[in-house]
Amino acid sequence: MVRVAIIGGTGYTALEVMRLLHRHPQAEVKVVSSRSESGPVSSVHTSLSGMFDFNMTNPSVTEIAELADVVFCCLPHKASMDAIPSLLSAGLKVVDLSADYRLSDPSVYEKWYGHVHTDPTRLGNTVYGLPELYRDRIKGQDLIANPGCYTSTSILALAPFVSGGLIEPSSIIIDAKSGVSGAGRAPKLGTLYAECNESFSAYGVGTHRHMPEIEQILSDVSSENVEVLFTPHLVPMDRGIFATIYATPKAELTEKQAIESLREFYSGNPFVRVVSHLPKTKDVAYTNYCDITARVVKGRLMILAVLDNMIKGAAGVAVQNFNLMCDFDETTALL
Numbered sequence: 203m204v205r206v207a208i209i210g211g212t213g214y215t216a217l218e219v220m221r222l223l224h225r226h227p228q229a230e231v232k233v234v235s236s237r238s239e240s241g242p243v244s245s246v247h248t249s250l251s252g253m254f255d256f257n258m259t260n261p262s263v264t265e266i267a268e269l270a271d272v273v274f275c276c277l278p279h280k281a282s283m284d285a286i287p288s289l290l291s292a293g294l295k296v297v298d299l300s301a302d303y304r305l306s307d308p309s310v311y312e313k314w315y316g317h318v319h320t321d322p323t324r325l326g327n328t329v330y331g332l333p334e335l336y337r338d339r340i341k342g343q344d345l346i347a348n349p350g351c352y353t354s355t356s357i358l359a360l361a362p363f364v365s366g367g368l369i370e371p372s373s374i375i376i377d378a379k380s381g382v383s384g385a386g387r388a389p390k391l392g393t394l395y396a397e398c399n400e401s402f403s404a405y406g407v408g409t410h411r412h413m414p415e416i417e418q419i420l421s422d423v424s425s426e427n428v429e430v431l432f433t434p435h436l437v438p439m440d441r442g443i444f445a446t447i448y449a450t451p452k453a454e455l456t457e458k459q460a461i462e463s464l465r466e467f468y469s470g471n472p473f474v475r476v477v478s479h480l481p482k483t484k485d486v487a488y489t490n491y492c493d494i495t496a497r498v499v500k501g502r503l504m505i506l507a508v509l510d511n512m513i514k515g516a517a518g519v520a521v522q523n524f525n526l527m528c529d530f531d532e533t534t535a536l537l
């Protein structure tokens with residue numbers, strides 16, 4: 203049995219990690235750490251009643267290392283890189299759900315996140331936890347940088363086409379929409395009910411920090427430098443990401459060929475479903491699936507992809523990475 207600690211216990215992704223690990227036969231959640239709460243886990247996350255009734259605590263790193271083997275670090279970026287070096291030094295394995303270890307260049311991190319990275323030597327040496335692309339590298343690692351929700355949707359949709367050299371690498375436009383839980387549980391003006399309900403807004407136009415993350419990974423799987431225009435939108439629904447992506451094929455491409463390229467690339471990958479219908483966020487809600495299809499319209503390629511931001515976009519892929527790190531079946535607790 204692998205002993206697990208979860209840090210940032212009151213947050214949304216922590217809740218989803220707990221819900222998934224509850225049915226994991228080889229993992230036991232021993233610690234749920236919180237700065238702000240000390241009562242039973244199930245008093246904060248009432249949907250976990252009867253499942254996690256022990257108290258949240260705020261243990262030291264040494265205490266966590268005595269009680270656990272693997273940490274799911276469910277903190278915001280910046281707080282995460284403050285916590286992770288000492289967790290690793292204490293011999294713990296870590297799945298980091300934040301963005302702190304995803305980018306490989308400290309100066310790119312500083313530019314997009316607006317502060318200096320305090321653990322820069324690990325950037326560029328930490329494996330990006332998208333199993334469909336980096337499965338073999340994830341196995342046996344001590345630290346995994348779990349991908350973002352918009353980024354997973356966009357990268358999974360585009361990887362087959364950029365790696366196959368099928369599209370112009372600077373022609374890509376990603377129009378992405380997220381449910382409100384993507385912004386986390388901490389109260390913010392923009393996610394108050396009266397601000398976002400019955401409203402649909404774009405944000406971070408040209409400045410969103412997921413743009414360099416998408417470009418870094420797509421350039422890594424392609425032989426060319428990939429540049430994208432990425433625009434996120436907030437949609438008044440609880441959960442789900444929908445990405446509509448446009449790109450110019452390098453040579454004539456039929457819809458059948460485009461869908462076939464997706465099918466070939468994801469053959470043997472249990473959590474990417476290449477579908478022929480137009481996918482909906484409800485198709486993947488509460489699941490670890492990413493559903494993708496493609497269309498060719500007026501000679502342009504359109505790729506449409508959906509996933510649940512808190513499962514395949516965060517906690518689900520984190521458990522997938524945990525399974526790979528611990529040499530368990532990748533699908534354990536996820537199907």
Ligand SMILES: NC(=O)C1=CN([C@@H]2O[C@H](COP(=O)(O)OP(=O)(O)OC[C@H]3O[C@@H](n4cnc5c(N)ncnc54)[C@H](OP(=O)(O)O)[C@@H]3O)[C@@H](O)[C@H]2O)C=CC1
Pocket residue numbers: 209210211212213214215216235236237238239276277278279281299300301349350351383384385386387388511512515516
């Ligand atoms: N929500 C989503 O769909 C996705 C989230 N992510 C990433 O996962 C991470 C967690 O997200 P999510 O669960 O939604 O976030 P939440 O805001 O819901 O929860 C984060 C938790 O971290 C703790 N925390 C907050 N600020 C600090 C701080 N400054 N120092 C230490 N602890 C802090 C709090 O827990 P406590 O008070 O209990 O200590 C808080 O509840 C983030 O990095 C996020 O960007 C990634 C993909 C998708």
Ligand SMILES: CC(=O)N[C@@H](CCC(=O)OP(=O)(O)O)C(=O)O
Pocket residue numbers: 279299300301349350351352380381382383384385386434436
């Ligand atoms: C709706 C919403 O606010 N979404 C978040 C993205 C959440 C996520 O996946 O991001 P990280 O893990 O990279 O923090 C945002 O735009 O910042």
